[in-house]
Amino acid sequence: MSTPDVSCVITAGAGGEAALRESVESVLDQSLRAVEALVVLPADGDAALRAAAGALAGRSGGRVRVLTAEAPAGAVAVLRNTGLDAAAGTYVLVLDDGELLRRHACRNLWEAGTRTGADLVAGRWSRLTGDGAKEQEPHWQHALFARSRAVERFTQAPGLAVHDALVTGFCLRREALEQHGLRYDEDLTHSGILFGALAAAVVGRIALVRRRIVTRRALPDGGRDLAGLVEAHRRVGHVLVAQGPDGLCEERDRAFLRDHLVPLVRSFVLRPAAERDRITATAARVLPGCVTEDALLTLPPVERVGVRLLERGDPDGVLTAAYAMRRRGTVAAPLTLGGDGRVYWGSGDDPVLDVTALGHQHRTFGELRLMNRVTRYEADGGRVLLAGRLVLPGHTGPEPDAPLTAHLEFRVRDGSRAFRFPVDELRRDTTGVAWRTRVHLTRGLRPFGVRDTVWDARMVLEDGRTRSVTDLFAAHDLVGPADRSPALPRLGRTAGDIWQPYVTLKDHLALRLDARGRPARTARRLVHYATHFRPARRVRLLLRALRTRRDRLHARGFKARVYDSWLLRLPVRKGAVVFESHMGRCYGDSPRAVYEEVRRRGLPLRCVWSYESSPAGFPPGARLVRRWSWRYLWALARAEFWVDNQGFPQQLRKPSGTTYLQTWHGSAYKRMGFDETRVRMQNAPQRERLQRAVHRFDHFLVRSEHDVRTLARAYRLPEEALLRTGYPRNDALVAARARDEAEGRFPRPSLAAELGLPDHREVVLYAPTFRAGGGRRRRRPLLLDAARFAERFGDRYTLLVRAHYLEAASLPVCPPGTVVDVSGHHDVSELLALADILVTDYSSIMFDYALLDRPVVLFAPDLDAYAAERGSYFDLREKAPGPVVGTEDELFAVLDRPKAADAGFRERRAAFAEEFGGYDRGDAARAVVDTVFARHIVPARRARTGEAGR
């Protein structure tokens, strides 16, 4: 063979012959044919390995060369260097044993290298996950290889050196290798980490290809050789300091923490005690000084606690932190309150151990999830001795002088039944409660034996007033097969004859009913056969097919077809109205105001409300139908009026005799409808569907000429559909303003008491707009840091957070009464009337709130990006009714002195209210009802109540 294009160096290791054979075969199977494999074996190595390598070489027709090197055990670097010395190809690639090259790997690397003239070509690789059954790419790889590209220096793709990206899946031009004298460090166990980073730093052009090159890399075990790993990291740090720009080394420190040390801490739960001790001993020796304090502080609280305890060599502390990582929100260790109001893990006021952000201090005993660890499980026949310890944080606990009682509870997995055992001994001390009990499993725990074979353990602790339920955590080596006890199911011992304790994937203790004796095992096998042999499988498949058929009858497509072809033929029922607000998500907004006006005047209308998932919050007297249910479609098909603020399902045509009142849900700042970029780029059928849906509107409410210019034009609404009445929902705001001016703000509406708002704190309502992207109802962090707000203004303001009706907010834990999530509240107008200051960004709420003439702050960190992406109808900064701030600090400065900040905005606010809400005069509901329901308005003396005539 002439000069090969790529030489692959493969070293044999722990995987043995099978792994070696697979790796070599993956090289020989390459679609690029000019590839050679260099297998390097230790001179004193395994004879079987040598034989396997020889056999591969014999079959390959000269494409596999076998080399040997004098190497001490474990010195992979020596073997690899031998391979590099002997390589003849244009490019050289190094594979660990067991790793596989994808079929087109060499072709992709060689093509990219030749096209770009790069010295180093890197691609993606994946590694085995925990149990070795699946593969996964490291999480940072996606961003690094987002696009194929060539860079002149590694600093243009810093991820290559920051993470251990170049440990496999890359090749080097052999000339560059020789020119820079690149070799693996033979005194280093993790030499691959250093080699890749060093190569990236010294060679010229680097090509990145977005192709997967290597699969089946072994999962790195940070615990096996922590000292070597840390040494390799240290040397890479030296390279980065010498070759890279400022800050790269620090970035690598942070990556090292996240990629190596945090997973190591997490893995403690699964390791036996001896290994935990060994690792922490090594860590205490090599870790101090390895990563900087600053890097450590960038980690989330529990993670940095774990790493700090690892550094200190505290095996039990690390284990505790690992539990806290795997069970978010659990108090795993005692907390101490520092003098400055900060909360620390364990004792001491190391800033790394500061866990104030977890918010445990704001919750009390009974609300907190406490860590309860089983320390002893000793089975003696049917009797089991259990002992453990429950952690109490410093600030709260059971009543000190009340008698403590507790019981263990074993619950079947589906939660339908439980057996209880009293706990004999409870000893309380400053940091927790130690407990010990003896239970008679055989007699006390009596399952049926079928479909209730797994039982989870938990403990309930009571102090007479509060009770705290805790899961029982256990180390994975606490129980084994020897700890079994006899079991006595009600169906007899053939259903199962032993209780086998085990630790679940979520680390808590559970019992499993197992079969050990011959009768039980035979019975199990028979049952298994009966439920799994071919006729049984066929029955199961048939049932599933029937279920699919049944589900199809409930699908929207089918319902829409039935609606279209059958329900629409039904006659319209005079006086029937269907109301819907925000696609059934709430009972509020203008449809509610219209509905209440109808009820108040006692019009003889038959009103039906649609709800999406829960009827909670809808008025008890109203007729309710679930959105998309058959009754909903029936109601829509027969209704004389449709009243809605967003849109009844687009697929549903409006019956010919029906009047559709579209109240709409807000004036527009961002571009809407056919002005929206996304809509414009849709294809013709999609746009026609939208236009057809919009053409159903018979009446469309507008608040000002701004709405006419924007919304009406964007949806191509005819002039005769527009009702210039303002929004019925805003009548309440106009009334509230009149009341403010006449009587003042106090007493507050009754809602204040419901939400527990004290009169001495002002109310700030934060109502950001919907950010597109992601699925519906995604929980996302707020742009405003509610915890910081509470810390700074907790004694002055109460923050009400209202997420958009399409999404839910995710709030941090804050002191009680400082931050209240009102996303679930149905009526925004009530909240607006309550708020003293509104903080929002681009939400249409600002147009409504302006009617109240109260201060508004526009907190819009991403104003320019948002306006550029979504497009806007006007310049917010120019017309804003209040200060527009870009950062949280600016916002806090404004909230600190609200009066001063508001002084300059009174006139602008009035102008804003006039421009965007000129038609809101407080009588919208009446005007709308007069216009739309005109033919049902009866003279006052003959009026009946709305519910009459059912």
Place this chain on the structure above:
Amino acid sequence: MSGSREVRDVFIVSNSTDELGGVTGWTHRTARLLSERGHRVHVVGIHASALKMALPEPLGHPVTALYPAHPPTPWAPEGAWDRLRVAARRREAARVAEKRRAVARLSELFRTARTGGVVIVSQVWAMEWVGEADTSGLRVIGMSHESYDYSRASHRYRWIKDHYANLDRWLVLTEEDADLWAGDGMDNVGFMPNALAALPDVPSPRREKAVASIGRLTDQKGVDMLLDTWALVAPERPDWRLDVYGAGEDEADLRARCTDLGLDGSVRWRGRTDDVPGALAASSVFVQSSRGEGFPLALLEAMASGVPCAAFDCAPGVREIVRDGEDGLLAPAGDIVALADRLLRLTGNPRMRDAMGDRARTAVQRFSEAEIMDRWEDLFAFLER
């Protein structure tokens, strides 16, 4: 990679030999170019088409259609009753037999190739036949002439995944599309841009105050958005005209919309043109407002004439051809305000127009026929390594 220019047997297999459409044009042009380089090219279409494209006579390469007309689609019985229909079963059996004959014919063609032969499958549907034919000793290269997103939204996505996964190599139009496919698990994907047909001898003088748009008047080309854009531009540039070249099903609607917008004075409907360089010579700016594109030839042609472009950044192919701010201006897809802004910049600044036009004419030559043919030959050699 250059240097190994041996003469090869090249088969280009498309859906149809003479169907009206971009890929047919591409097929015959590539066939001509490869023949000119000395390769023995054979164009194979699965079927001959009813709606024919005007092809130059003589073609200079043999053309074979496996079926005289579009072959029937496979029959999938719906429900038990349908299975009993004898006529349908007979038709299906006939279809299968006919397909077997077509595959045999294809195999026979392929067997005439000498070593180093290449099969280029320009459309994925043709793989139904090529995949079953005997291609031993030949290298099969698949192609997809559309962007990843466009394929993703269509049934062709599944076909590509099924048929192209095991090929030696298959090609999309741009590296960005190739990356998207690679991220989707297709490791054997490469990219090959379309070639620019010809470089006009003289660039447009760029003296006429006219903006040109060339393309079919269909929804995909987004001329409705162009009119909205022009409604923003026209008041600022009363002396400029918009020339809309092309014909299509939406013409009447678009003309009506133009009248509604009051643009009749500044928009000229030029109809379909065969003299693209001539049309470009009479304009100074080119505009494209498509909803979706692959590797738009119209942009290439405009740039070759030295006419700077303003376009919606609707596909990787557009970004690949126009380097924003350097040899043309791009606007976020669908953002008519931004596109109007680009047009105002190009129409308002003659110096920028000239600089960009000249740069465009130079830059677009990286897609010249000679360049692209070199890349094809390099690819043939690469697949033999």
